[in-house]
Amino acid sequence: MASPIYPTKPRRLLKWKTSSMASTRETRTLMVGMEQGTRKGPWTEQEDLQLVCYVSLFGDRRWDFIAKISGLKRTGKSCRLRWVNYLHPGLKHGRMTPEEEHLILELHSKWGNKWSQIAGRLPGRTDNEIKNYWRTHMRKMAQERKRNLHSFSSSTSSTSLSIETSTNRMENQEEVIFLLTMLEEKEQEVKVKVYPMDQLWNEIVTSDSNSGLSFKQYKAMEYSPLWEYCVESVWKVDDNEPNLIPCVSDLWSPTFSMV
Template sequence: MAAVADQAQMRKGPWTEQEDVQLDFYVRLFGERRWDFIAKVSGLNRTGKSCRLRWLNYLHPGLKHGRMTSQEEQLILDLHATWGNRWSSIARRLPGRTDNEIKNYWRTHMRKKAQEKRNMRVSSTDASSISSSQSSLTEPMEIATSMFEEEDGGVMGPSMDQIWNELAVLDARFNHEGCEEEDFDQLMQIPPMGSLWNYSDTALETGGPGKGH
Protein backbone atom coordinates (compact mmCIF):
# COMPACT_ATOMS: atom_id res chain seq x y z
CA MET A 1 0.00 0.00 0.00
CA ALA A 2 2.67 2.46 1.09
CA ALA A 3 4.75 1.28 -1.80
CA VAL A 4 1.99 2.19 -4.18
CA ALA A 5 1.79 5.64 -2.66
CA ASP A 6 5.56 5.98 -2.96
CA GLN A 7 5.45 5.00 -6.59
CA ALA A 8 2.87 7.67 -7.24
CA GLN A 9 5.15 10.33 -5.77
CA MET A 10 8.26 9.28 -7.64
CA ARG A 11 9.93 12.04 -9.58
CA LYS A 12 10.14 11.71 -13.34
CA GLY A 13 11.67 13.70 -16.11
CA PRO A 14 15.00 15.44 -16.48
CA TRP A 15 17.58 15.16 -13.71
CA THR A 16 18.82 18.23 -11.92
CA GLU A 17 22.48 18.89 -11.19
CA GLN A 18 21.80 18.35 -7.51
CA GLU A 19 20.27 14.95 -8.17
CA ASP A 20 23.26 14.00 -10.29
CA VAL A 21 25.67 14.91 -7.53
CA GLN A 22 23.64 12.96 -5.02
CA LEU A 23 23.39 9.89 -7.20
CA ASP A 24 27.07 10.03 -8.05
CA PHE A 25 27.97 10.14 -4.38
CA TYR A 26 25.83 7.17 -3.42
CA VAL A 27 26.86 5.03 -6.36
CA ARG A 28 30.49 5.60 -5.47
CA LEU A 29 29.65 4.68 -1.92
CA PHE A 30 27.68 1.50 -2.56
CA GLY A 31 28.74 0.45 -6.04
CA GLU A 32 26.76 -0.08 -9.20
CA ARG A 33 24.31 -2.57 -7.75
CA ARG A 34 21.15 -2.60 -5.71
CA TRP A 35 19.69 0.35 -7.50
CA ASP A 36 16.48 0.27 -5.51
CA PHE A 37 18.53 0.46 -2.36
CA ILE A 38 20.58 3.36 -3.71
CA ALA A 39 17.41 5.12 -4.77
CA LYS A 40 16.05 4.77 -1.26
CA VAL A 41 19.05 5.69 0.84
CA SER A 42 20.06 8.57 -1.40
CA GLY A 43 16.81 10.29 -0.72
CA LEU A 44 16.32 10.83 -4.41
CA ASN A 45 12.68 10.55 -5.20
CA ARG A 46 13.48 8.29 -8.13
CA THR A 47 13.04 4.64 -8.93
CA GLY A 48 16.06 2.38 -8.89
CA LYS A 49 15.56 1.87 -12.54
CA SER A 50 15.72 5.57 -13.22
CA CYS A 51 18.88 5.91 -11.12
CA ARG A 52 20.55 3.08 -12.96
CA LEU A 53 19.70 4.55 -16.32
CA ARG A 54 20.94 7.98 -15.36
CA TRP A 55 24.19 6.54 -14.10
CA LEU A 56 24.85 4.27 -17.05
CA ASN A 57 23.85 6.73 -19.74
CA TYR A 58 25.13 9.96 -18.33
CA LEU A 59 27.10 9.95 -15.09
CA HIS A 60 29.38 6.97 -15.58
CA PRO A 61 33.00 8.17 -15.48
CA GLY A 62 33.99 6.13 -18.51
CA LEU A 63 31.50 7.74 -20.81
CA LYS A 64 32.42 9.82 -23.80
CA HIS A 65 30.17 12.72 -24.60
CA GLY A 66 29.79 14.47 -27.88
CA ARG A 67 29.57 13.47 -31.48
CA MET A 68 30.52 10.11 -32.87
CA THR A 69 33.83 9.94 -34.66
CA SER A 70 33.96 8.60 -38.20
CA GLN A 71 35.62 5.43 -36.89
CA GLU A 72 32.84 4.92 -34.40
CA GLU A 73 30.26 5.54 -37.07
CA GLN A 74 31.92 2.99 -39.29
CA LEU A 75 32.05 0.45 -36.49
CA ILE A 76 28.40 0.94 -35.67
CA LEU A 77 27.47 0.39 -39.26
CA ASP A 78 29.52 -2.77 -39.50
CA LEU A 79 28.25 -4.17 -36.25
CA HIS A 80 24.66 -3.30 -36.94
CA ALA A 81 24.92 -5.05 -40.27
CA THR A 82 26.12 -8.11 -38.37
CA TRP A 83 23.95 -8.07 -35.29
CA GLY A 84 20.96 -5.95 -36.11
CA ASN A 85 19.37 -4.06 -33.22
CA ARG A 86 21.45 -5.66 -30.51
CA TRP A 87 22.45 -2.28 -29.18
CA SER A 88 24.02 -3.47 -25.97
CA SER A 89 26.30 -5.84 -27.88
CA ILE A 90 27.27 -3.08 -30.25
CA ALA A 91 27.88 -0.72 -27.34
CA ARG A 92 30.34 -3.16 -25.81
CA ARG A 93 32.53 -2.74 -28.85
CA LEU A 94 32.51 1.01 -28.45
CA PRO A 95 34.09 1.95 -25.13
CA GLY A 96 32.48 4.98 -23.60
CA ARG A 97 29.35 4.77 -25.69
CA THR A 98 26.06 3.47 -24.37
CA ASP A 99 23.46 1.34 -26.06
CA ASN A 100 21.05 4.23 -25.71
CA GLU A 101 23.42 6.60 -27.45
CA ILE A 102 24.06 4.21 -30.29
CA LYS A 103 20.40 3.44 -30.66
CA ASN A 104 19.56 7.11 -30.89
CA TYR A 105 22.41 7.74 -33.25
CA TRP A 106 21.29 4.97 -35.53
CA ARG A 107 17.71 6.08 -35.57
CA THR A 108 18.43 9.68 -36.44
CA HIS A 109 21.42 9.30 -38.74
CA MET A 110 20.64 6.12 -40.55
CA ARG A 111 17.07 7.01 -41.09
CA LYS A 112 18.19 10.20 -42.69
CA LYS A 113 20.74 8.41 -44.87
CA ALA A 114 18.19 5.83 -45.92
CA GLN A 115 15.76 8.53 -46.84
CA GLU A 116 18.33 10.45 -48.84
CA LYS A 117 19.34 7.34 -50.67
CA ARG A 118 15.77 6.47 -51.38
CA ASN A 119 15.08 9.90 -52.79
CA MET A 120 18.10 9.61 -55.06
CA ARG A 121 16.90 6.32 -56.40
CA VAL A 122 13.38 7.48 -56.97
CA SER A 123 14.60 10.41 -58.97
CA SER A 124 17.27 8.65 -60.98
CA THR A 125 16.48 4.99 -61.48
CA ASP A 126 13.88 2.44 -62.43
CA ALA A 127 13.04 -0.66 -60.44
CA SER A 128 15.51 -2.94 -62.18
CA SER A 129 18.52 -0.80 -61.32
CA ILE A 130 17.72 -1.06 -57.64
CA SER A 131 18.54 -4.72 -57.40
CA SER A 132 21.75 -4.30 -59.38
CA SER A 133 22.90 -1.44 -57.17
CA GLN A 134 22.29 -3.63 -54.11
CA SER A 135 24.63 -6.28 -55.31
CA SER A 136 27.42 -3.82 -55.92
CA LEU A 137 27.44 -2.31 -52.46
CA THR A 138 30.90 -2.19 -51.03
CA GLU A 139 30.89 0.34 -48.22
CA PRO A 140 29.36 -0.35 -44.82
CA MET A 141 27.41 2.86 -45.12
CA GLU A 142 25.84 1.64 -48.31
CA ILE A 143 25.16 -1.75 -46.85
CA ALA A 144 23.55 -0.29 -43.79
CA THR A 145 21.42 2.18 -45.65
CA SER A 146 20.31 -0.42 -48.11
CA MET A 147 19.30 -2.68 -45.26
CA PHE A 148 17.40 0.15 -43.69
CA GLU A 149 15.23 0.98 -46.62
CA GLU A 150 11.97 2.51 -45.55
CA GLU A 151 8.39 2.17 -46.52
CA ASP A 152 6.50 5.42 -46.49
CA GLY A 153 6.28 6.60 -42.94
CA GLY A 154 7.78 3.61 -41.20
CA VAL A 155 11.17 2.10 -40.69
CA MET A 156 11.47 -1.25 -42.29
CA GLY A 157 13.94 -3.93 -41.38
CA PRO A 158 15.82 -5.94 -43.94
CA SER A 159 14.46 -9.21 -45.20
CA MET A 160 16.16 -12.33 -43.94
CA ASP A 161 17.63 -12.92 -47.38
CA GLN A 162 19.18 -9.48 -47.29
CA ILE A 163 20.53 -10.06 -43.82
CA TRP A 164 22.20 -13.30 -44.80
CA ASN A 165 23.57 -11.75 -47.95
CA GLU A 166 25.12 -8.88 -46.09
CA LEU A 167 26.40 -11.19 -43.39
CA ALA A 168 28.19 -13.12 -46.06
CA VAL A 169 29.84 -9.93 -47.26
CA LEU A 170 31.00 -9.01 -43.78
CA ASP A 171 32.04 -12.53 -43.05
CA ALA A 172 34.19 -12.57 -46.13
CA ARG A 173 35.76 -9.33 -45.03
CA PHE A 174 36.61 -10.62 -41.57
CA ASN A 175 37.90 -13.87 -42.92
CA HIS A 176 40.06 -11.91 -45.26
CA GLU A 177 41.63 -10.39 -42.16
CA GLY A 178 42.11 -13.90 -40.90
CA CYS A 179 39.87 -13.64 -37.92
CA GLU A 180 36.83 -15.39 -36.55
CA GLU A 181 34.01 -13.94 -34.51
CA GLU A 182 35.85 -14.94 -31.33
CA ASP A 183 38.84 -12.89 -32.42
CA PHE A 184 36.76 -9.84 -32.90
CA ASP A 185 37.72 -8.36 -29.55
CA GLN A 186 41.34 -8.56 -30.42
CA LEU A 187 40.75 -7.13 -33.84
CA MET A 188 39.02 -4.16 -32.35
CA GLN A 189 41.53 -3.97 -29.52
CA ILE A 190 38.79 -3.69 -26.99
CA PRO A 191 39.38 -4.94 -23.46
CA PRO A 192 37.12 -7.67 -22.12
CA MET A 193 33.75 -6.71 -20.70
CA GLY A 194 34.76 -6.51 -17.08
CA SER A 195 37.45 -3.95 -17.70
CA LEU A 196 35.64 -2.04 -20.37
CA TRP A 197 35.29 1.01 -18.24
CA ASN A 198 38.25 1.62 -16.04
CA TYR A 199 37.61 4.05 -13.30
CA SER A 200 40.35 6.56 -12.95
CA ASP A 201 38.70 7.70 -9.79
CA THR A 202 40.52 6.34 -6.81
CA ALA A 203 37.36 6.39 -4.76
CA LEU A 204 36.24 3.39 -6.74
CA GLU A 205 39.40 1.40 -6.78
CA THR A 206 38.32 -0.77 -3.89
CA GLY A 207 34.96 -1.56 -5.39
CA GLY A 208 34.86 -0.96 -9.09
CA PRO A 209 32.30 -1.90 -11.66
CA GLY A 210 30.90 -5.34 -11.94
CA LYS A 211 32.03 -6.27 -8.46
CA GLY A 212 28.57 -7.16 -7.33
CA HIS A 213 27.69 -10.86 -7.55
Protein backbone atom coordinates (compact mmCIF):
# COMPACT_ATOMS: atom_id res chain seq x y z
CA MET A 1 0.00 0.00 0.00
CA ALA A 2 0.90 3.28 1.03
CA SER A 3 0.46 5.58 -1.65
CA PRO A 4 1.40 9.02 -0.57
CA ILE A 5 -1.35 11.24 0.70
CA TYR A 6 -2.72 12.89 -2.33
CA PRO A 7 -5.74 15.08 -2.52
CA THR A 8 -7.98 14.68 -5.49
CA LYS A 9 -7.44 17.17 -8.25
CA PRO A 10 -10.39 19.44 -8.70
CA ARG A 11 -11.87 18.05 -11.86
CA ARG A 12 -12.95 21.38 -13.24
CA LEU A 13 -9.35 22.42 -13.67
CA LEU A 14 -8.26 19.51 -15.73
CA LYS A 15 -7.59 20.38 -19.30
CA TRP A 16 -9.86 17.87 -20.91
CA LYS A 17 -12.99 18.25 -18.84
CA THR A 18 -15.08 21.10 -17.61
CA SER A 19 -17.24 21.29 -14.56
CA SER A 20 -20.33 21.89 -16.61
CA MET A 21 -19.64 18.80 -18.56
CA ALA A 22 -19.07 16.71 -15.49
CA SER A 23 -22.14 17.91 -13.72
CA THR A 24 -24.59 17.69 -16.58
CA ARG A 25 -23.26 14.35 -17.51
CA GLU A 26 -23.63 13.22 -14.00
CA THR A 27 -27.20 14.35 -13.59
CA ARG A 28 -28.08 12.83 -16.90
CA THR A 29 -26.50 9.48 -16.58
CA LEU A 30 -26.07 8.78 -12.93
CA MET A 31 -27.86 5.56 -12.34
CA VAL A 32 -28.68 3.71 -9.20
CA GLY A 33 -28.83 -0.05 -9.34
CA MET A 34 -32.29 -1.19 -8.46
CA GLU A 35 -31.27 -4.31 -6.59
CA GLN A 36 -28.31 -3.43 -4.38
CA GLY A 37 -28.59 0.34 -4.50
CA THR A 38 -25.25 0.63 -6.20
CA ARG A 39 -24.38 3.80 -8.04
CA LYS A 40 -23.23 3.80 -11.61
CA GLY A 41 -21.99 6.50 -13.90
CA PRO A 42 -19.57 9.33 -13.40
CA TRP A 43 -17.89 9.83 -10.05
CA THR A 44 -18.46 12.97 -8.05
CA GLU A 45 -15.63 14.88 -6.37
CA GLN A 46 -17.10 13.84 -3.07
CA GLU A 47 -16.84 10.18 -4.00
CA ASP A 48 -13.31 10.68 -5.24
CA LEU A 49 -12.26 12.21 -1.96
CA GLN A 50 -13.86 9.41 -0.01
CA LEU A 51 -12.15 6.81 -2.12
CA VAL A 52 -8.75 8.48 -1.84
CA CYS A 53 -9.06 8.59 1.92
CA TYR A 54 -10.03 4.96 2.27
CA VAL A 55 -7.36 3.77 -0.12
CA SER A 56 -4.81 5.74 1.84
CA LEU A 57 -6.02 3.90 4.92
CA PHE A 58 -6.43 0.38 3.70
CA GLY A 59 -4.31 0.19 0.59
CA ASP A 60 -5.23 -0.41 -2.99
CA ARG A 61 -5.89 -4.12 -2.90
CA ARG A 62 -9.09 -5.07 -1.14
CA TRP A 63 -11.55 -3.22 -3.26
CA ASP A 64 -14.66 -5.00 -2.17
CA PHE A 65 -13.80 -4.28 1.41
CA ILE A 66 -13.11 -0.64 0.63
CA ALA A 67 -16.35 -0.34 -1.30
CA LYS A 68 -18.29 -1.72 1.63
CA ILE A 69 -16.78 0.20 4.50
CA SER A 70 -16.39 3.49 2.69
CA GLY A 71 -20.11 3.94 2.35
CA LEU A 72 -19.64 4.55 -1.34
CA LYS A 73 -22.50 2.94 -3.16
CA ARG A 74 -20.09 1.55 -5.69
CA THR A 75 -18.83 -1.91 -6.44
CA GLY A 76 -15.28 -2.85 -5.57
CA LYS A 77 -14.64 -3.15 -9.25
CA SER A 78 -15.80 0.36 -9.88
CA CYS A 79 -13.66 1.70 -7.04
CA ARG A 80 -10.60 -0.05 -8.36
CA LEU A 81 -11.17 1.28 -11.85
CA ARG A 82 -11.61 4.82 -10.62
CA TRP A 83 -8.46 4.59 -8.57
CA VAL A 84 -6.33 2.94 -11.22
CA ASN A 85 -7.45 5.11 -14.09
CA TYR A 86 -7.93 8.46 -12.49
CA LEU A 87 -7.04 8.93 -8.84
CA HIS A 88 -3.80 7.04 -8.51
CA PRO A 89 -0.99 9.42 -7.62
CA GLY A 90 1.66 9.68 -10.26
CA LEU A 91 -0.70 9.31 -13.14
CA LYS A 92 0.15 11.47 -16.06
CA HIS A 93 -2.76 13.16 -17.74
CA GLY A 94 -2.88 14.88 -21.06
CA ARG A 95 -1.41 14.11 -24.40
CA MET A 96 1.05 11.37 -25.07
CA THR A 97 4.57 12.54 -25.69
CA PRO A 98 6.26 11.57 -28.95
CA GLU A 99 8.45 9.16 -26.99
CA GLU A 100 5.39 7.52 -25.50
CA GLU A 101 3.74 7.30 -28.89
CA HIS A 102 6.78 5.57 -30.29
CA LEU A 103 6.93 3.20 -27.38
CA ILE A 104 3.27 2.27 -27.71
CA LEU A 105 3.70 1.49 -31.37
CA GLU A 106 6.77 -0.58 -30.76
CA LEU A 107 5.37 -2.49 -27.85
CA HIS A 108 2.07 -3.11 -29.57
CA SER A 109 3.86 -4.54 -32.55
CA LYS A 110 5.67 -6.85 -30.15
CA TRP A 111 2.91 -7.80 -27.75
CA GLY A 112 -0.36 -7.00 -29.47
CA ASN A 113 -3.30 -5.89 -27.33
CA LYS A 114 -1.56 -6.53 -24.03
CA TRP A 115 -2.54 -3.12 -22.75
CA SER A 116 -1.61 -3.63 -19.16
CA GLN A 117 1.76 -5.03 -20.17
CA ILE A 118 2.35 -2.03 -22.40
CA ALA A 119 1.19 0.30 -19.63
CA GLY A 120 3.80 -1.25 -17.41
CA ARG A 121 6.46 0.23 -19.66
CA LEU A 122 4.90 3.68 -19.66
CA PRO A 123 5.08 5.10 -16.16
CA GLY A 124 2.02 7.16 -15.30
CA ARG A 125 -0.08 5.81 -18.12
CA THR A 126 -2.92 3.37 -17.65
CA ASP A 127 -3.93 0.47 -19.82
CA ASN A 128 -7.25 2.19 -20.43
CA GLU A 129 -5.54 5.36 -21.59
CA ILE A 130 -3.23 3.49 -23.92
CA LYS A 131 -6.10 1.44 -25.27
CA ASN A 132 -8.10 4.57 -25.96
CA TYR A 133 -5.09 6.21 -27.52
CA TRP A 134 -4.45 3.28 -29.77
CA ARG A 135 -8.03 3.02 -30.90
CA THR A 136 -8.50 6.69 -31.70
CA HIS A 137 -5.11 7.60 -33.06
CA MET A 138 -4.45 4.44 -34.95
CA ARG A 139 -7.86 4.53 -36.50
CA LYS A 140 -7.12 8.03 -37.65
CA MET A 141 -3.78 7.01 -39.10
CA ALA A 142 -5.34 3.99 -40.76
CA GLN A 143 -7.86 6.28 -42.38
CA GLU A 144 -5.11 8.55 -43.59
CA ARG A 145 -3.27 5.61 -44.95
CA LYS A 146 -6.42 4.40 -46.61
CA ARG A 147 -6.80 7.75 -48.28
CA ASN A 148 -3.19 7.76 -49.39
CA LEU A 149 -3.40 4.26 -50.76
CA HIS A 150 -6.67 5.06 -52.40
CA SER A 151 -5.30 8.02 -54.25
CA PHE A 152 -2.29 5.94 -55.18
CA SER A 153 -4.40 3.02 -56.29
CA SER A 154 -6.76 5.12 -58.34
CA SER A 155 -3.78 6.38 -60.27
CA THR A 156 -2.38 2.88 -60.69
CA SER A 157 -5.70 1.02 -60.99
CA SER A 158 -5.09 -1.21 -57.99
CA THR A 159 -7.99 -3.16 -56.63
CA SER A 160 -9.87 -1.83 -53.65
CA LEU A 161 -9.83 -5.27 -52.09
CA SER A 162 -6.13 -5.11 -51.31
CA ILE A 163 -6.61 -1.72 -49.73
CA GLU A 164 -9.34 -2.95 -47.42
CA THR A 165 -7.29 -5.95 -46.43
CA SER A 166 -4.22 -3.96 -45.59
CA THR A 167 -5.95 -1.20 -43.71
CA ASN A 168 -7.93 -3.57 -41.57
CA ARG A 169 -4.88 -5.25 -40.14
CA MET A 170 -2.57 -3.27 -37.92
CA GLU A 171 -0.50 -6.08 -36.54
CA ASN A 172 2.26 -6.63 -39.03
CA GLN A 173 5.63 -5.01 -38.89
CA GLU A 174 5.32 -3.09 -42.11
CA GLU A 175 2.23 -1.40 -40.78
CA VAL A 176 4.02 -0.32 -37.66
CA ILE A 177 6.98 0.98 -39.60
CA PHE A 178 4.61 3.00 -41.70
CA LEU A 179 2.89 4.41 -38.63
CA LEU A 180 6.20 5.29 -37.03
CA THR A 181 7.16 7.19 -40.15
CA MET A 182 3.89 9.06 -40.09
CA LEU A 183 4.40 9.86 -36.45
CA GLU A 184 7.78 11.36 -37.16
CA GLU A 185 6.27 13.51 -39.85
CA LYS A 186 3.56 14.67 -37.52
CA GLU A 187 6.05 15.54 -34.83
CA GLN A 188 7.60 18.01 -37.18
CA GLU A 189 4.26 19.73 -37.58
CA VAL A 190 2.85 19.69 -34.11
CA LYS A 191 4.47 20.83 -30.94
CA VAL A 192 3.00 18.50 -28.40
CA LYS A 193 1.88 19.95 -25.12
CA VAL A 194 2.64 17.78 -22.13
CA TYR A 195 0.97 18.12 -18.77
CA PRO A 196 3.22 16.91 -16.03
CA MET A 197 1.67 16.79 -12.58
CA ASP A 198 3.66 19.76 -11.33
CA GLN A 199 2.21 21.89 -14.06
CA LEU A 200 -1.25 20.63 -13.29
CA TRP A 201 -0.86 21.57 -9.70
CA ASN A 202 0.40 24.97 -10.65
CA GLU A 203 -2.66 25.48 -12.79
CA ILE A 204 -4.90 24.30 -10.02
CA VAL A 205 -3.36 26.73 -7.61
CA THR A 206 -3.39 29.73 -9.90
CA SER A 207 -6.84 29.23 -11.34
CA ASP A 208 -8.40 28.34 -8.04
CA SER A 209 -7.07 31.28 -6.16
CA ASN A 210 -10.57 32.33 -5.27
CA SER A 211 -11.48 29.06 -3.67
CA GLY A 212 -10.23 30.04 -0.26
CA LEU A 213 -7.22 27.78 -0.23
CA SER A 214 -3.87 29.45 -0.42
CA PHE A 215 -0.94 28.10 -2.36
CA LYS A 216 0.71 27.15 0.90
CA GLN A 217 -2.34 25.18 1.89
CA TYR A 218 -2.42 23.35 -1.39
CA LYS A 219 1.21 22.44 -1.17
CA ALA A 220 0.83 21.46 2.43
CA MET A 221 -1.93 19.08 1.46
CA GLU A 222 0.56 17.08 -0.54
CA TYR A 223 2.57 16.22 2.52
CA SER A 224 0.35 16.74 5.49
CA PRO A 225 -1.24 13.84 7.33
CA LEU A 226 -4.34 12.55 5.67
CA TRP A 227 -6.48 13.08 8.69
CA GLU A 228 -6.29 16.81 8.76
CA TYR A 229 -7.44 17.02 5.23
CA CYS A 230 -10.12 14.41 5.48
CA VAL A 231 -11.56 15.53 8.76
CA GLU A 232 -11.79 19.09 7.59
CA SER A 233 -13.20 18.60 4.17
CA VAL A 234 -14.57 15.18 3.63
CA TRP A 235 -16.20 13.48 6.53
CA LYS A 236 -18.78 16.02 7.48
CA VAL A 237 -19.89 17.20 4.13
CA ASP A 238 -23.25 15.60 3.73
CA ASP A 239 -25.53 16.63 6.54
CA ASN A 240 -28.54 15.11 4.87
CA GLU A 241 -27.09 11.64 4.81
CA PRO A 242 -25.23 11.25 8.06
CA ASN A 243 -24.97 7.49 7.68
CA LEU A 244 -23.51 7.55 4.26
CA ILE A 245 -20.13 8.79 5.34
CA PRO A 246 -18.83 7.33 8.55
CA CYS A 247 -17.01 9.40 11.12
CA VAL A 248 -13.28 8.94 11.06
CA SER A 249 -13.38 7.64 14.59
CA ASP A 250 -15.76 4.92 13.47
CA LEU A 251 -13.04 3.48 11.35
CA TRP A 252 -11.11 2.54 14.42
CA SER A 253 -14.06 1.06 16.24
CA PRO A 254 -14.26 -2.75 16.57
CA THR A 255 -16.76 -2.80 13.70
CA PHE A 256 -13.92 -2.39 11.26
CA SER A 257 -11.06 -4.79 11.53
CA MET A 258 -7.75 -3.76 10.14
CA VAL A 259 -6.38 -5.86 7.30
